[in-house]
Amino acid sequence: MSTTRHVYIDNAATTRLDERVLESMIPYLREDYANANSPHRPGRKTHVAVEEARELVASVIGAEPAEIIFTSGGTESNNSVINGVLSAREKRHLITSNAEHHAVLHPVKSAANWGAVHTILPVNTQGRVTTDQVADAITNETVLVSLMHGNNEVATLNPLKEIGEICRNKNILFHSDTVQTVGKIPVDVDDLGVDFLSISAHKLYGPKGVGALYARSGASWKPWMEGGSQERKRRGGTLNVAGIVGMAKALQLATEEMQQNQAHISALKARLMQGLKDRLGEHVQFNGDQQEGLYNILNCSFIYPDHPAIDGEMLLLNLDIEGIYCSNGSACTSGAIEASHVLLAMDIPYAVAKSSIRFSLSKYNTVDDITYIIDKTEAILRRMTTRT
Ligand SMILES: Cc1ncc(COP(=O)(O)O)c(C=O)c1O
CATH class of the missing domain: 3.90.1150.10 (Aspartate Aminotransferase, domain 1)
Incomplete structure (x- = not known):
């Protein structure tokens, strides 16, 4: 029919990719294709483009450029935090909720294979967790709380700021999957009190297959994606320069508009x-x-x-x-x-x-x-x- x-x-x-984002990416798909970690002149040029993008991404969420690690998207950022924190720390207890995206729920559950235990908080009828639930679930072994900002199915927002305060007071790392909120509502890492957050470009009129992980300076975790020494040895793999430039442009437009x-x-x-x-x-x-x-x-x-x-x-x-x-x-x-x-x-x-x-x-x-x-x-x- x-x-x-x-x-x-x-x-x-x-x-859909914003036309202006596509325009910003084209030079890096066409003539400026050098590896951003190569020391030669074209490599230095793409390196500059990546660092400018890093500054922009950082400024949008109130972070420092060194706290931004480019990834392949929300799924990788989430996996990196959950696995990376567990492998850096002795403590073994994770807290999340049953309304999270599978990109959080699955790595949390899989972590049981190597000795982690988890509490999966039940959400209320609107899809939200309360600060009391989080406070009550914390044990001496808790190392990370991971709770999404805006739910991708039902739009509900979690009270991150209050949960962030609880985590900070108890010295527990706090991650949020902010894939659905960055670029739609203001997101500031200090205001929310997060140590880690996940960003995905394709949810905000940017390209697919590129994202970012915010990791607060001093927060202890180990790189999950091992390989080359890119991203200050925090994420191996050749940088997706066109994607990174496109994500920064998409974030800039989403913030301005x-x-x-x-x-x-x-x-x-x-x-x-x-x-x-x-x-x-x-x-x-x-x-x-x-x-x-x-x-x-x-x-x-x-x-x-x-x-x-x-x-x-x-x-x-x-x-x-x-x-x-x-x-x-x-x-x-x-x-x-x-x-x-x-x-x-x-x-x-x-x-x-x-x-x-x-x-x-x-x-x-x-x-x-x-x-x-x-x-x-x-x-x-x-x-x-x-x-x-
Ligand atoms: C809340 C949430 N987290 C994570 C993801 C995964 O992001 P990506 O597609 O960039 O891996 C999505 C996308 O569906 C999402 O909605």
């Missing part, structure tokens, strides 16, 4: 929520913190008790046919589609969690996109619920 319109509304998964992007995207999200509520009434439920959470993510469940076959997967397929590209948090394990671990962690019943989809908006979405989504979602659900 051919579609007339294409609406990409899956921006928490990844974003944060207010206008926020105003535009928040208005679209409010319109989408209102439109779905008006058309679907009690059949739509919004999951997560839609008041104070991230302004670009809307997670909805569609509840039709007489039609239990309505699930997110079917909805996604039907929306896809109409040219609407969104997602759900489900994982496909050996062919079986499972409900999102985040929604289940929030005590949302399995059937409701399975019926949910996530719209995540970008600066490129328009009012017409939203109208189209509302119309098509209503029509698809009507069709699915009137079938005999």
Whole structure:
């Protein structure tokens, strides 16, 4: 079936590259291709570009340039912290939550293979942990607390500042996966009290496969990615110069244009929520913190008790046919589609969690996109619920 319109509304998964970011990268893909660690003149030129990018990334989050380590993205940054802290320290207890991205949950669980123990805090019905939960979970053995800033499925923000204070008082390292918040809301490492944070360029109109790890000066950890002596021996591997330059440009633009992007995207999200509520009434439920959470993510469940076959997967397929590209948090394990671990962690019943989809908006979405989504979602659900 051919579609007339294409609406990409899956921006928490990844974003379109901003043209200005692409422009900034092209010279480093074309003529300035030298290895940034080579001592010759072209190498020195790309080295300068990398160091300028480092300064920019650092300044955006209130860090020092030496505290920025370039990585391949959020997953690598998260793995580096969890494994790197454990291998540098004697203590063995990690704390995280059950609503984290798998790029935190899996390395935390895998660390058990080499003797680490963990506490996985249960989030509340909005997907948030409390400071009391963290304080109560800390033991003499706790070495690292890792809690995300903004949740990638349900938009909820954790109270990082208060948790950071607890960690600092107890001399425990604090990491946050800030992949979904950097470039969208202000993130300052001192304000949040973090020792480590993870950044990914492709979530903020930058290129895929590049990210950064902030590691506070003096925080003890060992490099996870061993190899050459790049990044002051903290991350081996030839630097992705074009990607790093692109990430810095994307961060610069996201910071300069944060207010206008926020105003535009928040208005679209409010319109989408209102439109779905008006058309679907009690059949739509919004999951997560839609008041104070991230302004670009809307997670909805569609509840039709007489039609239990309505699930997110079917909805996604039907929306896809109409040219609407969104997602759900489900994982496909050996062919079986499972409900999102985040929604289940929030005590949302399995059937409701399975019926949910996530719209995540970008600066490129328009009012017409939203109208189209509302119309098509209503029509698809009507069709699915009137079938005999
Ligand atoms: C919260 C969160 N953490 C980590 C990641 C992984 O980042 P990357 O794709 O850069 O490895 C993602 C991306 O889906 C994410 O949303």
